[in-house]
Amino acid sequence: MRMRAQVRLLEDGRRLHLHDGPIDLIAEAFGETTEVEAAYRAAAERFVNVLDELCSELTFLRRATRTDGPLPSRTIARRMVAAVMPYCERTFITPMAAVAGAVAEEILGTMTAAGRFSRAYVNDGGDIALHLAPGEHYVVGMVERPDRPSLFGTATLDSAQPVRGIATSGWRGRSFSLGIADAVTVLADRAAMADAAATIIANAVDLPGHPSVVRLPACLLAPDSDLGDRFVTQGVGKLSSAEITAALDAGAAVAHSLLADGLICSAALHLRGNTRVVGREQLSTFGRLENLELGWSSASALH
Amino acid sequence: MPEDDAIRCDACPVLCYIKPGRTGACDRYANDNGQLVRIDPHVVLDRAMSRGDSVVPFLDRDREWDGTIVTSPENFVTAIGAGTTYPDYKPAPFIISSTVQGVDMVTVVTEGIFSYCGVKVKIDTDRHLGPETNLVRSQGEPVGHVTTSEYGSQMLSLGGVRHLTGGSRKEGTVTCETLLNLCDRKPVELTIDDGAKVLVQAGKPPVVDGTQEERMRVGCGSATIGMFAKQWLGKVDEVVVVDDHITGVLSEHQAGKLLGVRETGIKMKGHRSTPGRYFRVAEPGTAWGGTNIADPLSILQNFNPKIAWPKLRLFMVSTTGEHHAYFELDESLRPVEKELPVLLSESVARIKENCEPALCTVLFMGGAGGSLRAGVTENPVRLTHSVRDALTRVTCGGAPVYVWPGGGITFMVDVTRMPEHAFGYVPTPALVAPIEFTLKVKDYAALGGYMEHVRSLDSILDGKGRRRLSANPDNPWPLAPGKSPRPDPRSDQ
Numbered sequence: 052m053r054m055r056a057q058v059r060l061l062e063d064g065r066r067l068h069l070h071d072g073p074i075d076l077i078a079e080a081f082g083e084t085t086e087v088e089a090a091y092r093a094a095a096e097r098f099v100n101v102l103d104e105l106c107s108e109l110t111f112l113r114r115a116t117r118t119d120g121p122l123p124s125r126t127i128a129r130r131m132v133a134a135v136m137p138y139c140e141r142t143f144i145t146p147m148a149a150v151a152g153a154v155a156e157e158i159l160g161t162m163t164a165a166g167r168f169s170r171a172y173v174n175d176g177g178d179i180a181l182h183l184a185p186g187e188h189y190v191v192g193m194v195e196r197p198d199r200p201s202l203f204g205t206a207t208l209d210s211a212q213p214v215r216g217i218a219t220s221g222w223r224g225r226s227f228s229l230g231i232a233d234a235v236t237v238l239a240d241r242a243a244m245a246d247a248a249a250t251i252i253a254n255a256v257d258l259p260g261h262p263s264v265v266r267l268p269a270c271l272l273a274p275d276s277d278l279g280d281r282f283v284t285q286g287v288g289k290l291s292s293a294e295i296t297a298a299l300d301a302g303a304a305v306a307h308s309l310l311a312d313g314l315i316c317s318a319a320l321h322l323r324g325n326t327r328v329v330g331r332e333q334l335s336t337f338g339r340l341e342n343l344e345l346g347w348s349s350a351s352a353l354h
Numbered sequence: 355m356p357e358d359d360a361i362r363c364d365a366c367p368v369l370c371y372i373k374p375g376r377t378g379a380c381d382r383y384a385n386d387n388g389q390l391v392r393i394d395p396h397v398v399l400d401r402a403m404s405r406g407d408s409v410v411p412f413l414d415r416d417r418e419w420d421g422t423i424v425t426s427p428e429n430f431v432t433a434i435g436a437g438t439t440y441p442d443y444k445p446a447p448f449i450i451s452s453t454v455q456g457v458d459m460v461t462v463v464t465e466g467i468f469s470y471c472g473v474k475v476k477i478d479t480d481r482h483l484g485p486e487t488n489l490v491r492s493q494g495e496p497v498g499h500v501t502t503s504e505y506g507s508q509m510l511s512l513g514g515v516r517h518l519t520g521g522s523r524k525e526g527t528v529t530c531e532t533l534l535n536l537c538d539r540k541p542v543e544l545t546i547d548d549g550a551k552v553l554v555q556a557g558k559p560p561v562v563d564g565t566q567e568e569r570m571r572v573g574c575g576s577a578t579i580g581m582f583a584k585q586w587l588g589k590v591d592e593v594v595v596v597d598d599h600i601t602g603v604l605s606e607h608q609a610g611k612l613l614g615v616r617e618t619g620i621k622m623k624g625h626r627s628t629p630g631r632y633f634r635v636a637e638p639g640t641a642w643g644g645t646n647i648a649d650p651l652s653i654l655q656n657f658n659p660k661i662a663w664p665k666l667r668l669f670m671v672s673t674t675g676e677h678h679a680y681f682e683l684d685e686s687l688r689p690v691e692k693e694l695p696v697l698l699s700e701s702v703a704r705i706k707e708n709c710e711p712a713l714c715t716v717l718f719m720g721g722a723g724g725s726l727r728a729g730v731t732e733n734p735v736r737l738t739h740s741v742r743d744a745l746t747r748v749t750c751g752g753a754p755v756y757v758w759p760g761g762g763i764t765f766m767v768d769v770t771r772m773p774e775h776a777f778g779y780v781p782t783p784a785l786v787a788p789i790e791f792t793l794k795v796k797d798y799a800a801l802g803g804y805m806e807h808v809r810s811l812d813s814i815l816d817g818k819g820r821r822r823l824s825a826n827p828d829n830p831w832p833l834a835p836g837k838s839p840r841p842d843p844r845s846d847q
Binding site: 071073102 | 365369775
């Protein structure tokens with residue numbers, strides 16, 4: 052059906068809500084009213100074609116990425132492939148691992164091309180693309196469990212740092228995970244990079260073969276999942292504190308290697324109330340929530 | 355490839371295969387025992403929020419006593435997002451009890467899948483939109499037809515089972531989309547065969563062939579003469595109020611006669627009905643007073659030289675004041691256009707002031723069919739009787755409805771009184787609309803209700819996936835005590 056997409060301002064009159072099929076975005080730009088309006092209009096015009104564009108290459112985007120493989124033709128799909136390419140030799144990954152971040156990046160790019168803003172963001176279900184003019188900053192709140200939103204930490208991002216993307220992955224989220232992390236939040240240069248990295252690190256927070264972890268083939272749950280017959284986590288039972296440490300160690304080791312490769316700036320790994328931070332000082336796991344301006348119940352909250 | 359028990363969702367181009375008991379990629383559509391259902395968050399109306407207490411704690415049990423002696427529950431669970439048990443003969447998704455002034459009430463909420471449904475659209479305009487019974491199209495597909503003209507408005511009837519499922523697949527899909535957008539208060543462009551192109555949006559002025567309608571006519575041309583004759587007296591010698599229906603002429607009209615207005619020798623085209631009232635002075639159109647004329651003089655013949663006089667002042671105006679012109683007769687008794695005198699421009703302003711804003715109104719109309727009623731009671735006809743007998747109050751997303759007399763539960767609701775995004779669709783194609791039945795517990799038991807499925811209001815509010823909305827302050831509170839379930843649509847007339 053055409054005209055599926057919903058475009059509206061939220062009740063606060065400031066944030067733009069864009070919805071189409073499985074895509075749900077919240078965007079906000081801070082600047083002159085006329086420029087904000089122009090940016091929202093541009094975002095909406097770009098947005099209404101996004102889902103059709105992705106679906107036109109969906110079969111390709113659900114296949115494992117190869118370094119020598121073909122490149123897709125459309126811009127969002129290209130962002131997705133570029134974001135997962137660094138991982139495709141070490142593990143199985145499809146461009147779908149970066150879809151949310153890539154869509155957020157694309158819409159943010161459309162907005163910042165349409166006007167000048169001190170700050171702007173596009174939040175695609177917790178995967179966030181940021182724009183910061185010099186001297187500006189954001190405070191980001193992290194949520195442990197998307198189904199029970201409560202902040203477990205904050206991160207302060209300022210314009211001097213390279214971070215322009217945030218993503219969160221975990222087995223309780225909307226996408227399947229191969230690991231057992233409740234949430235892994237990643238800060239990276241761009242949203243699609245953060246999205247792919249969060250997926251990789253969350254998959255690595257794991258206890259392979261552990262009897263308390265319920266795993267089912269992805270295709271049994273969703274016949275057209277890009278993960279095929281790989282086992283995805285559907286439940287996590289009792290874990291000892293030693294096991295929690297071991298799982299976090301495994302994830303942190305991967306996070307450290309991504310940090311060394313320049314693929315991420317920071318990561319916060321969360322499992323059963325335990326948090327491990329890898330990377331720079333921006334992630335204050337028990338930071339005080341002062342001067343919070345915004346909040347929402349996605350996997351990440353932005354302030 | 356998908357196994358037999360997965361269904362394919364065609365709500366969006368992702369075209370997910372969904373296994374029973376699971377949702378698609380969007381988390382909004384799900385496979386419920388082989389049926390594709392929408393599972394948006396469940397809407398709970400919050401009465402306190404509508405009073406301006408913008409943020410009240412959800413279910414604050416420790417709230418201080420506010421001085422009222424009795425309270426009715428502050429929350430009403432709507433059927434929006436409740437899902438449906440269609441086509442199964444089993445209890446509705448939510449059957450909720452609450453206490454209203456000491457009386458135990460129960461509200462049965464369900465989302466109905468309406469293949470038999472449509473919208474009635476009232477477009478406030480005097481412009482001719484198209485001949486009665488002609489097809490109304492959206493994206494080139496027939497989605498309904500032009501029905502009667504009412505006073506100052508044109509009615510359209512859109513949707514219905516014949517367009518939804520009786521025509522081509524494309525016709526059904528476009529009809530469903532058109533209805534959904536109209537019910538969602540979005541703008542929809544409609545074209546009428548041999549007629550106009552109209553942009554329709556509930557609660558907004560219609561846009562006819564690119565021109566936004568501002569006001570409804572104050573009355574027909576004859577009525578306008580009657581209303582304003584006294585104000586024109588002495589300021590002008592002759593007034594013609596141009597109207598597609600009845601064009602009025604002051605000097606010949608009863609009102610002019612009573613005021614002693616002198617004969618002017620004016621000669622109109624068209625058919626004279628009674629003195630000073632003319633039918634069909636021109637063809638219907640979108641110009642002066644809903645006619646096709648651009649030059650008002652084209653509806654006049656030459657003045658009678660035995661009666662008319664040079665310098666005779668002639669004022670012509672449409673029934674909305676939108677079009678007007680002022681003339682004086684020259685020595686050969688031909689009208690020459692002159693600037694409108696200030697005294698008459700006041701009269702134009704007065705006509706405009708008396709024209710109400712032109713709006714489009716959209717009423718959703720559907721019939722609660724057998725299986726939906728079966729979700730309420732084991733003996734569905736008793737629900738119909740209960741609604742008839744005013745024991746059961748029917749609401750649609752918490753908004754009051756008009757229930758048609760006669761058999762079945764066929765109702766109409768003003769979509770602007772419902773919460774946003776209250777409607778959905780299934781790819782059948784058919785619309786999904788919320789419907790709630792509220793009645794006393796003892797009456798519910800008496801009509802064979804599913805008493806063992808009744809849950810407390812608190813248990814619903816505690817659940818996840820609730821979307822809390824403030825109630826529309828213009829709507830009667832659905833749980834308010836009193837016996838007023840019967841047709842009580844807001845009167846716009």
